[in-house]
Amino acid sequence: MGRLDGLLNTSIGQKLALAASGVALIGFLLVHLLGNLTLFQGPEVMNAYAHWMQTHPLLWAGRVGLVTLFGLHTTLAIRLALENHRARPIRYAAGLRSQDSTFLSRYIVLTGLLVLAFLVYHLLHFTVGAVQPEHARLLDEQGRHDVYGMVVRSFGEPAVAISYLVAMTILGLHLFHGLRSLSQTFGVNHETYVGAIRWAAGGLALAIVVGNASIPLSVWLGWISL
Amino acid sequence: MNFTLVVWRQARAEETGRMVEYRVEDVSPDMSFLEMLDVLNEDLIVSGEEPVAFDHDCREGICGMCSLVIDGVPHGPERATTACQLHMRHFKDGATITIEPWRAKAFPVIRDLVVDRRALDRVVQAGGYVSINTGSAPDANSIPVAKHDADVAFQAAECIGCGACVAACPNASAMLFVAAKTQHFARLPQGQPERTRRTINLVEAMDREGFGACTNHYECAAACPKEIPVRFISDLNRDFIKAAAHHGRFGTLPPQGDLEE
Known part of the structure; x- marks a missing residue:
């Protein structure tokens, strides 16, 4: 048996693959966040950035890569969850009383599935343009896709803004457990620094959520307008 | 002290088990959890019923034989304590206590609270x-x-x-x-x-x-x-x-x- 085969056939190997795909997805989230934050630089910068990306020759390669990554992370997670469920065919009559586990660790699969549902909604909304088609096809003065106008008009509707804020909260709960588990899973463990590493991981999860949530909030509060 | 116990009873590995309720009375607060079960078993034997099977050996917290999930917590509510070193003074008089075996596919029940580890x-x-x-x-x-x-x-x-x-x-x-x-x-x-x-x-x-x-x-x-x-x-x-x-x-x-x- 090859080493990679052997590794991926073990429970730890599968968890490492799950964690590694999670790290790659967090990388994507950070790049996506930086792109989103161009909103604060005004319509010119954001639309130029969007135009550059939408006409990039590697756009579809990137999209296929991302779908593969999300698919891998989801498949591995569901497979792991099912195997873990099968490891206890008869449950406790009194239930297991939680001592040190958190809401976040126990509901990581649920928050993950909710994030996946949000992802579908988000793609239908801003990529396909099916949720609010009236905002999705606008062009700016230079004939480029008016992403700035689309985002600002969309989040001008409170229901849409609230749905994104709820989704970001759920994403935050998912990332918080995921990021704080990283050092444990990859065996980065030093008595002196492990606390600081876990704080930093929690901080990164919070930064991603706050950064993304700042966009609908700013539109809603009128800080950003057309 | 008096307690109501809800205990997993399963006669054999191949049979399905169920939770059964028992009363146990005049328990000293200084008894260990296993001694309380001994009292229950003596009552059961006197009344002609099968005693509850549970694993135990040293009864001083070092052998790792006792294996009871007490009210949803393995070894019961006290931290860093095996079930044999858990004393009844940690429970409220009159409490209902649920007792189950370790639950895992890898630990099939042999009988009652005894699992194959x-x-x-x-x-x-x-x-x-x-x-x-x-x-x-x-x-x-x-x-x-x-x-x-x-x-x-x-x-x-x-x-x-x-x-x-x-x-x-x-x-x-x-x-x-x-x-x-x-x-x-x-x-x-x-x-x-x-x-x-x-x-x-x-x-x-x-x-x-x-x-x-x-x-x-x-x-x-x-x-x-x-x-x-x-x-x-x-x-x-x-x-x-x-x-x-x-x-x-x-x-x-x-x-x-x-x-x-």
């Missing part, structure tokens, strides 16, 4: 030892071990193999057990030559027994009567990555039957 033995048989004959005790300090390493190795070696970590884990994972059994050698010079093989073999043996995987709930360490910390799981993960990255060989476990006694 040989899965843990088979995991250790897959390499949780040092193969060379060490002879008699060596001269002190002939193999220097740093004080800190000796302390950490001893902390891992405190595992009594009771399986509470598996019982407490929402995934019925045995990672804390396997972590303890690998890490008490990983810190010592004698454990180094077989470290890679031990790490891979124990993890593969653990998977083969049908335990779940760790998803970092940390319920295991909370339930552990010896307070083995979850950092050993992280150390095991690191050893496993190293074993895979260097020269580790996977899939070399002998067939499961060969490991039986």
Whole structure:
């Protein structure tokens, strides 16, 4: 048996693959966040950035890569969850009383599935343009896709803004457990620094959520307008 | 003190079990949980019923035989305490107490509250030892071990193999057990030559027994009567990555039957 085969056939190997795909997805989230934050630089910068990306020759390669990554992370997670469920065919009559586990660790699969549902909604909304088609096809003065106008008009509707804020909260709960588990899973463990590493991981999860949530909030509060 | 007990009764492995309610009266607050069960069993025997089967041996918290999930917590509500060292004064008079066996696919019920924990033995048989004959005790300090390493190795070696970590884990994972059994050698010079093989073999043996995987709930360490910390799981993960990255060989476990006694 090859080493990679052997590794991926073990429970730890599968968890490492799950964690590694999670790290790659967090990388994507950070790049996506930086792109989103161009909103604060005004319509010119954001639309130029969007135009550059939408006409990039590697756009579809990137999209296929991302779908593969999300698919891998989801498949591995569901497979792991099912195997873990099968490891206890008869449950406790009194239930297991939680001592040190958190809401976040126990509901990581649920928050993950909710994030996946949000992802579908988000793609239908801003990529396909099916949720609010009236905002999705606008062009700016230079004939480029008016992403700035689309985002600002969309989040001008409170229901849409609230749905994104709820989704970001759920994403935050998912990332918080995921990021704080990283050092444990990859065996980065030093008595002196492990606390600081876990704080930093929690901080990164919070930064991603706050950064993304700042966009609908700013539109809603009128800080950003057309 | 008087209690209402709701106890898992199952006559044989092949039969389905059910929860049965019993009253137990005139219990001294100084009795251990197992002594309280002894009182119940004496009552049952007198009234011509089958006593409740449960595992126990030393009754001083060091053998790892007692295995009761009490009100949803392995070994009961007191931290760092086995069920045999848990005293009835920690319960409210008149309380209803639920008692169940360890629940895991790898731990089939033999009878009532007794489960088959040989899965843990088979995991250790897959390499949780040092193969060379060490002879008699060596001269002190002939193999220097740093004080800190000796302390950490001893902390891992405190595992009594009771399986509470598996019982407490929402995934019925045995990672804390396997972590303890690998890490008490990983810190010592004698454990180094077989470290890679031990790490891979124990993890593969653990998977083969049908335990779940760790998803970092940390319920295991909370339930552990010896307070083995979850950092050993992280150390095991690191050893496993190293074993895979260097020269580790996977899939070399002998067939499961060969490991039986």
